[in-house]
Amino acid sequence: MIYSSSQIKVRYAETDKMNVVYHSNYLVWFDIARTQMLEEIGLPYRDLEADGYFIPVLTANLEYLRSARFDDILDVQLRVMEKPRVRMRFEYEIKRANELIAIGATTHGFIDIRGNAQRPPKNFLQKINEIWPPKQSTTKPA
Amino acid sequence: MIYSSSQIKVRYAETDKMNVVYHSNYLVWFDIARTQMLEEIGLPYRDLEADGYFIPVLTANLEYLRSARFDDILDVQLRVMEKPRVRMRFEYEIKRANELIAIGATTHGFIDIRGNAQRPPKNFLQKINEIWPPKQSTTKPA
Amino acid sequence: MIYSSSQIKVRYAETDKMNVVYHSNYLVWFDIARTQMLEEIGLPYRDLEADGYFIPVLTANLEYLRSARFDDILDVQLRVMEKPRVRMRFEYEIKRANELIAIGATTHGFIDIRGNAQRPPKNFLQKINEIWPPKQSTTKPA
Amino acid sequence: MIYSSSQIKVRYAETDKMNVVYHSNYLVWFDIARTQMLEEIGLPYRDLEADGYFIPVLTANLEYLRSARFDDILDVQLRVMEKPRVRMRFEYEIKRANELIAIGATTHGFIDIRGNAQRPPKNFLQKINEIWPPKQSTTKPA
Numbered sequence: 001m002i003y004s005s006s007q008i009k010v011r012y013a014e015t016d017k018m019n020v021v022y023h024s025n026y027l028v029w030f031d032i033a034r035t036q037m038l039e040e041i042g043l044p045y046r047d048l049e050a051d052g053y054f055i056p057v058l059t060a061n062l063e064y065l066r067s068a069r070f071d072d073i074l075d076v077q078l079r080v081m082e083k084p085r086v087r088m089r090f091e092y093e094i095k096r097a098n099e100l101i102a103i104g105a106t107t108h109g110f111i112d113i114r115g116n117a118q119r120p121p122k123n124f125l126q127k128i129n130e131i132w133p134p135k136q137s138t139t140k141p142a
Numbered sequence: 143m144i145y146s147s148s149q150i151k152v153r154y155a156e157t158d159k160m161n162v163v164y165h166s167n168y169l170v171w172f173d174i175a176r177t178q179m180l181e182e183i184g185l186p187y188r189d190l191e192a193d194g195y196f197i198p199v200l201t202a203n204l205e206y207l208r209s210a211r212f213d214d215i216l217d218v219q220l221r222v223m224e225k226p227r228v229r230m231r232f233e234y235e236i237k238r239a240n241e242l243i244a245i246g247a248t249t250h251g252f253i254d255i256r257g258n259a260q261r262p263p264k265n266f267l268q269k270i271n272e273i274w275p276p277k278q279s280t281t282k283p284a
Numbered sequence: 285m286i287y288s289s290s291q292i293k294v295r296y297a298e299t300d301k302m303n304v305v306y307h308s309n310y311l312v313w314f315d316i317a318r319t320q321m322l323e324e325i326g327l328p329y330r331d332l333e334a335d336g337y338f339i340p341v342l343t344a345n346l347e348y349l350r351s352a353r354f355d356d357i358l359d360v361q362l363r364v365m366e367k368p369r370v371r372m373r374f375e376y377e378i379k380r381a382n383e384l385i386a387i388g389a390t391t392h393g394f395i396d397i398r399g400n401a402q403r404p405p406k407n408f409l410q411k412i413n414e415i416w417p418p419k420q421s422t423t424k425p426a
Numbered sequence: 427m428i429y430s431s432s433q434i435k436v437r438y439a440e441t442d443k444m445n446v447v448y449h450s451n452y453l454v455w456f457d458i459a460r461t462q463m464l465e466e467i468g469l470p471y472r473d474l475e476a477d478g479y480f481i482p483v484l485t486a487n488l489e490y491l492r493s494a495r496f497d498d499i500l501d502v503q504l505r506v507m508e509k510p511r512v513r514m515r516f517e518y519e520i521k522r523a524n525e526l527i528a529i530g531a532t533t534h535g536f537i538d539i540r541g542n543a544q545r546p547p548k549n550f551l552q553k554i555n556e557i558w559p560p561k562q563s564t565t566k567p568a
Contacts, residue, residue: 344486
C-alpha cells in the first residue's frame with residue numbers, strides 16, 4: 001500500500017455563496033495529494049511529464065459528508081490499495097481533525113503527449129515493484 | 143423525465159498544461175446545466191436560495207472519455223430520470239457534436255441556511271408533480 | 285478602434301462566501317472578451333496558438349465599482365483604442381444593464397512557445413492595418 | 427510597516443495550455459498573503475467576518491514579469507507601507523528564489539454584510555495604532 005497525507009488550508013477563493021467550499025475544489029485537492037505522493041515516492045509528476053508521460057483522470061467519484069469552510073485546515077489522506085498496472089486507482093479521505101469531510105476515488109492511465117495510451121515508464125514500474133514485490137514463482141526442488 | 147441542454151464554450155482559464163480542460167471544470171459545467179434546467183422549469187435556483195433553500199451536492203461521479211479543448215463548443219445534456227423526492231439524481235452527458243466527451247451523475251438534497259436537511263419547498267414539489275403526476279388510486283365504480 | 289461585447293452569465297462557482305463574485309474571475313471574463321474579439325475580426329486565438337504565437341498578459345488593472353452576483357447577466361465591453369504594435373492594450377467595462385460593475389485594462393505582447401518576444405504575425409498585422417490604415421507619406425507633386 | 431511572507435506551491439489546476447500559471451491565480455495568491463498577514467498580526471479574517479466586517483477588493487494592479495510554472499515554490503511577500511485608514515493598500519512581490527515573478531497592489535475598504543462602507547472595527551484600529559502609533563501632540567512645558 002502507498003499512503004500519503006497532504007495538508008490543505010481552505011482559500012477564500014474556494015468558497016461559494018453557500019458559505020462552504022465549492023464542491024469542484026475537492027478534485028483539485030485530490031490532485032495535490034497525488035502530486036505530493038508521487039514526490040514522496042521519488043517520482044515527481046513534473047519529471048514524469050518532462051519524460052513525456054501524462055496521467056489523466058479517467059474516472060472520479062466523490063461523496064460529500066460535511067461542509068468544508070474558509071480557513072479550515074484539512075488533511076487529504078491518499079491511499080493506493082492495489083498495485084498499479086496499466087490503470088491506477090487512488091482513494092481519498094478528507095478530514096478536519098477527526099471529522100470525515102469527504103471520501104473519493106480516482107482512476108488514471110498513462111498517455112503520451114498525443115493522448116495515446118502508454119505503458120507506465122520503467123522508473124515508475126521499478127518503484128512500484130519495490131512497494132509491491134512481484135510474486136516469485138514457487139518451484140519445487142526435484 | 144426532465145431534459146435540458148446547455149451550451150458551453152471552453153474558456154482558456156479552464157485548460158491546463160496538458161493542453162486539455164482541467165478535469166474539475168466538468169463539475170462546474172454540470173452545475174451550469176442544473177441552473178439552466180431549474181430556470182427552464184420555472185424554479186430559478188436564485189429564487190430557491192432567496193426562499194432559504196440550498197441544494198448541495200451529496201455525491202458526484204464522472205467518467206472522462208475524450209479530452210475537451212480550448213474554444214470547444216460543448217453540449218451538456220442533463221436528464222432527471224427518476225422523480226425527485228428527498229433526494230434528486232441528475233445525469234449528464236457532455237458532447238462535442240456527436241462525440242461523447244464525458245458522462246456523470248450527481249445526487250443532491252435540500253438544506254436550509256444552517257445546513258439542516260429539509261423537505262423540498264412546496265413550489266418545487268408542485269412543479270415536480272406536474273412532470274411526474276402522482277399515481278391516482280384506482281377506484282372501481284360501483 | 286476595435287469594439288466587442290461579450291455576454292457572461294455569472295456561475296455559482298464564481299461566487300464566494302461574501303455572496304458576490306470572487307474578484308479574480310473578472311480577469312477570466314476579460315480573457316473571454318479578448319477571445320471573442322479576436323474571433324470577430326477573423327483571427328481566432330486558437331489559430332494564433334496553432335501558428336506558434338501566444339499573447340500573454342503583461343499588466344492588468346482592475347477597478348471594482350459594484351458587486352456582481354450569481355446569475356447576473358453581464359456585458360463585457362472591450363475596446364482597443366490605440367493601434368497595436370509590439371504591445372497591445374485592451375480596455376474593459378463590465379456592465380449589468382446600465383450599471384457599471386467594473387473597469388479594467390490589460391496589456392499584452394507576442395511570444396513564441398519558448399517564451400521569447402516576437403513581432404506580431406503577418407496575418408495579424410494585415411488585419412490591424414485594415415482597421416488602422418498606415419498613414420500615407422504625403423509627397424508633394426513636383 | 428507590516429511585512430508578511432507566504433509560501434505557495436503551484437497547483438496543476440493553476441496552469442493553462444500555455445504551460446504556465448493562468449494569470450488570474452496571482453490574485454488568489456495575493457488573497458492568501460493577506461489572510462496570512464491578518465492572522466499573523468492577531469486579526470484573523472474569519473473573525474473579522476464573524477464580527478460582520480468584510481474587506482472587499484476595490485482596485486488591483488498586476489505586473490507579470492516572469493512565468494510561474496507547475497510545482498514552483500513561490501514566496502508571496504506582502505507589505506503595508508502606509509497606515510490603513512478608511513482604505514488600505516497592500517503591495518506584493520512574488521518571487522521564485524531570487525527571481526521576481528510578479529508585482530502588484532490591491533486597495534480595500536471595510537463594508538458590512540449589506541455592502542455599506544464601514545469604518546474599520548475597533549480591534550483592527552487598535553492593532554494598527556500599535557504598529558503605527560498616533561503622533562503625540564507635542565505640548566511645550568510651561
